[in-house]
Every structure is written in C-alpha cells, then in structure tokens.
Amino acid sequence: MSLQEIFATRATRMKASEIRELLKLLDQPDIISFAGGIPDPDLFPKQIFQEAFNAALSGPLATHGLQYSSSEGHKPLRVWIAGQMQKIGIPATPDNILITSGSQQALDYLGKLFLSPGDTVLVGWPTYLGALGAFNAYEPRYDKLDPLSNRSAADYTAEAEAAGGKAKFAYLSVDFANPTGATVSRAARERVIDLADEMDIAVIEDAAYQSLRFDGEVIPPILALEAARKGGDIEACRTIYCGSFSKTLSPGLRVGWVCAAMPVINQLVLMKQAADLHSATLNQIAIADVAEHHFDSHVEVIRAAYRGRRDAMLNALEEHMPDGVSWTKPEGGMFIWVTLPETLDGANLLAESLKTERVAFVPGHAFFADGSGRNTLRLSYATSDEAKIAEGIKRLGNLITRALAA
C-alpha cells in the first residue's frame, strides 16, 4: 500500500486539493521516504527470474505456460508450497492449496465467500488497510479483536447479532504485521482458536511477512497450532492461511496462495473459476522453478538487508526521538509503528514534514477501521539505505521535538 493509495482511501479525511499538493512533493528526489509499503526492488532476483522464464518458454512446459490451465493452480507449485507448509507445522497436501493472484485476491475471495452486508469481521486495531479494502466490498462491520482481553466469545457474538448480522471470521496478520511490525503472541494465537471454536467462525491468518523473521523465537502459525490441537488433521481446522511470494520473490508476478481444509479450497476454486479462471500459468511455472532452487538462499539475502535497516532505524529512533514517543521493535518484516503523544496528529505532522524536513511516512489513522489512532505513524525501512534512514529519523525527531514544544 503506497502513500498514494493511502491518500486515495476514504479513511483519510484530507481534501483532494491537499492530497494533490502533498503528492507533488512526493515526486521530488530529495524526499527521504519511509512511506512505501513495497519491497526493495534492488533485491529482486532479476537474473534468476530471467533464467526461469527463459527455461519455462523453451522447455516442455512452454505450451502449458501460455494455455488456459486449472483454477486451483500449477500442480508442482502447489506441491512445493505444501512442503513449505509442512516445514512450519501445517499438515497440508497439495489439495489444501489454491494459487491466487497475490494474497490480496485471497482476502477478496474470502470476503466474497463469507460476508453478507451487516456481518461482523473481527480485526485488530489497527490492521492491514488492504484487508479492510477487500472486505469493504461486501459491506461488513468491524469489531475490535482483542484476544487477551476478557471479552468472551458470547460477548463478540452478542455484539454482532445486536448489529443485525453474524460474526463470520477473525482476520489477523500474524508476523511483523503491516502496519505495526508487531507479532501476535502464541498465547493470543491460542486464544483466537478458542474464540473461533466457541463462536463457530473462521480464522483468516495473513502470513504475508512470515518468511522475513530476523531474530526472536519462531511462533507457529495459527493453522499449525490448531492442527496440533485437532489430531494433526487439517480437515478439522477452521483457520485459513494466506501466503504470498510478494515479499520474498516478486510482487509484480502476483502469485500467492491459500492453505485450508479441502471444503474451503473447493469453494474458492469454484469462485476463482467464475472470477478469473486461474492465475497466470507462466508466472506459476517460473515461481515454482525459482522457489524450488533459490527460495531459502534468496530469502536470507532479503532478511540480512532488512535486518540492517531495521537496526539502523531503531538506533536512530533511540537517539533522536523525544520523551513521550514510543515505537515497536519488530522481529522481522518491513515496518516500525510510532506512537506520539496524544496532542500530535500524524496527518498534520506529515504535511509539515514534507515541507520542512523532506521526510515522508504514513499517518497511522488510515489503518484503523474506526479512523482513530491519529497520534500514530507507520515507518517502512525496506527501501532506504542505512545512511538515509539515520538522516531521515534525525530530521523526523527534530520535527517532533519542535512540535511538542510548540
């Protein structure tokens, strides 16, 4: 989700003219931008993909790559993904995998599958804006999912019914989530399974950043925890895992997947057949080739680069932020989430920052289903080098210090 896209959402309350002015500033080369939600393109394995597409179009699969194919996706890719799922504790077979055009498409299809207008979706506050965008097409309401609070399943259910619909699923981005960089604890994951079992609803586990862990203890996916509770039987599970190659290999090829019990996959396959027939065949063949031969080594390159940038940003925040400002310490991914004193407004700060400090970021309130969180910012360290990160955070610290003194 780029800053342009954030500006374009209804969640922001800026006027079109204000947005146009800010966008003009963003095009200027002296801006240090922590605003992007995109991976560093310098880390794309271009040559590896060049070889993979070349092989795909000259080898025995060339015709297959250019022809219509099955809605569930390219079998060798589903086999590889099922193997990856098994490595992280999810007892999946290839029949539990549907290939989607990015995990964004999975979120859209799951909204379409489950939601009627007025139904309730349980989400974190804040949460991934693209998930809200996908679900909004099906006109749900949102309730704040807070698994470690003392709200019971009956409480959530009663609120959904009082609002005239049903609670249909909980949505969580589990590891180093966009926008906060935070990871859902093991206790919270376990509690989400309890709640979902009691409420008889689905759990949508967005694992887009899962492979990008730099340090800290690996926490099993919710689907793995649920399968472990249920005799290792994925068919007994209500959790629907959404994965993506966008943060590891390439977002532009639009390849992601859903891993779930077969009845869910079968419904989604019918939906995909009606909606776009299948994801691009050639891309699936190329991704399967690259994943099989280069996934682990390439992900290690990305992790090392992003780890260095995260450290640079955390160090600079420590050095330059005034008292009263706090931030997350992500164990992976691309984002740090900054909380300012209540008196400050992220959108106002951005306008000022672009003019005087030439630093861009995303005001945090755009990520709240209820538009709250005005004193928060999302910073991405993924696309800047360490020197620029140090300089940009220094300027931002100066600005916030001045704003607090004003």
Place this chain on the structure above:
Amino acid sequence: MSLQEIFATRATRMKASEIRELLKLLDQPDIISFAGGIPDPDLFPKQIFQEAFNAALSGPLATHGLQYSSSEGHKPLRVWIAGQMQKIGIPATPDNILITSGSQQALDYLGKLFLSPGDTVLVGWPTYLGALGAFNAYEPRYDKLDPLSNRSAADYTAEAEAAGGKAKFAYLSVDFANPTGATVSRAARERVIDLADEMDIAVIEDAAYQSLRFDGEVIPPILALEAARKGGDIEACRTIYCGSFSKTLSPGLRVGWVCAAMPVINQLVLMKQAADLHSATLNQIAIADVAEHHFDSHVEVIRAAYRGRRDAMLNALEEHMPDGVSWTKPEGGMFIWVTLPETLDGANLLAESLKTERVAFVPGHAFFADGSGRNTLRLSYATSDEAKIAEGIKRLGNLITRALAA
C-alpha cells in the same frame, strides 16, 4: 470452458458417477475432441514470447516488471490498446482502458459493480457460460434479450420490476460468439443501444473473438456505433467493451481489458485495487511488446489456420449430417452450433458418442440460462486438424443418423 468444466457446472443434470465415467473416456488418446473451448496451443507465438520476456527481464523495465504497479495497468499497453480501439471506431484514450486478468475478470467486476440479488441481466439464449458463472455470484435473474423482437424497453423493465429488482445491463458476445459462432447483426446492435438508452442500463459488449474474422463484412462494435451516435464522445456512452488477448496471443498470461467511459473505468480501478491490486506487471510488459511488433502478423496466422478448419467442418457437416440437422456458418472464431431434431438430447448423444464413435463435443443446454436447448451441440474446430475434423464429423453424422432411425 472445457468439457470438464461444463460437467462441473450445476447447469448439467448428470450424476457425479456418470460424469466420472465420461471424464475417464476423455483421457483416452483415440478420442477426437470438438469439446474444447481453448485455442490451438500449437499456434502460440512461443519464441516471440520468449524473446519478449527475456527483453523485459534484462532491460530497463525489469525492476518495474517484478514490482507492485498501478491498478489501471501498464501505460504503454493501455496506449497500444487505445490505438487498436480507435482503428475499429472507438474513440478511446488510454484513460478509457483498464487492464484485467483476462476478460473473465472484467465480467466478474462488472457483475460486482452493477448487480444486487434479484436484479435482471439481459442475455442471449444461449450465451457464454463463463459470463453466467461470473454474474451468478451476484445472484441476478436472467431475461432473454431478443433485440429484433417486438418486446419494448417498457416490457423488459416491467418484467425486471415484477421480479423484484431492476434491469442493470445487457450482455452480448458480439462476434462469432461462444457457443454458437453467430454474430450479432448491425441492426440488432443498433436496437440494443436504443433499448439501453430507453431503459437507462449499461451494455456489456464481450468482444473476445472480434479479431478472428475470416470473411464476411466487418460490423462495428456496439461501442463504436454508440459513440458515432453520440458525437464521437466515449464519455457519453453506456457501452462497456471487454477485450482479451486470450484468443490472439495467449490465454495463460491472463491479460484482457475493459474500454469504457472514464467514470466506469475509475470505479473498476478502485474495485481492482481492493480485489487483487493489479494484473501481473511483467505479463503486461511482455504482451505490450509482442502486440506492438507482432499482433497483426500473428493474428493472420491464426485466422488462416482456423479458417481452413472451419471450412473442413462445414464441408463435412454438409456431407454427413442427415436431414433435420442444421448448423451455424460462423464468419470467424472457434465454434459451430448444431441444432438437432427435437427428439434428440445432446447429453445422451455425447454419452453414446464417447462410447461408440469416440467423438467428444459439448451438449448445448449447458449454455442456456434456463437449461433449455437440449437438442443442441457445440463443436469447436480450433484444436483439430482438417483430416481429424472430416473423420470426426463423419462419425458424428453416422451416430445422429442411427439415433434418428431408432
């Protein structure tokens, strides 16, 4: 739409066990199949695509091809498509073009944009099964669009309202349509515009086969006819044109487009952003390259091949079909539509044909929104050589002759 997919739809009334038996037969190599709805893969420009992907991944656009990009699509491709639109009388600019993942996705998005449960869609009887599949997700009812009958706009509107919804759009596949091979006449196209203007509804023009005309007089697209009436102003038009590279360059790359007035495009862009962000960037770059340098020459190769196969099938039908059987004479595309005497049932005939004649086709009733048309068959000549076509039609003629005598 493959035979497997046809079998899988609810429109057929075959039992699962019967379907499994038939599918087993289809896998056998001695079957002559006229059942496919797919282009001949031997005609794909494999080497040209290999060069295009190679160039895309080694040139200045390599990073762009692997990165997130804009929801409306790759600008140079939109520029090329707008130029093609202009050549066929549609006064489009690149801002009137949205790139979709095949035109199937355009049909899904248009259903999502326009339809509420109980609304009415006007369609031909029969019509493209994939369109019904896409629209069905939004729970419309269907009314039979018969533009040259004496049903008035008020008649259509009254029926839609009596059914508890509103008429939202007419959907037509205009040239050598799947499944009939028939072309909508100029008079019918003009009348559809009259009706849509009077009813204040949209027209969805599916032009998937438009480039594959072998002979006969070119009829301008509905959108071109409407623009000509309305001062050459596409912004005054209610027709939404859906195009595709699936039948000309490659279906497996999943690249199609919508051409329409900008307010429609803008709505669809927002919808696409929420649903899958954008279609695969690299594929759009490669398609733009191939289209720019090879479109006309490659389409001429496909036309020549399919023209010869159509002629072979028409000649064989003339020679081998008994009295009482009639068929369409398509001026392009991939399909011939056969109408049998009322006493025969296409699904029964298929079961018998696979067992005794080893010839496959698609029973026509699957293409009717109301499940009628049981005495019809769809034959594709796209993927068989001329000798196989002659032999297959001879066998089919024998079978039908026997069935009529029984």
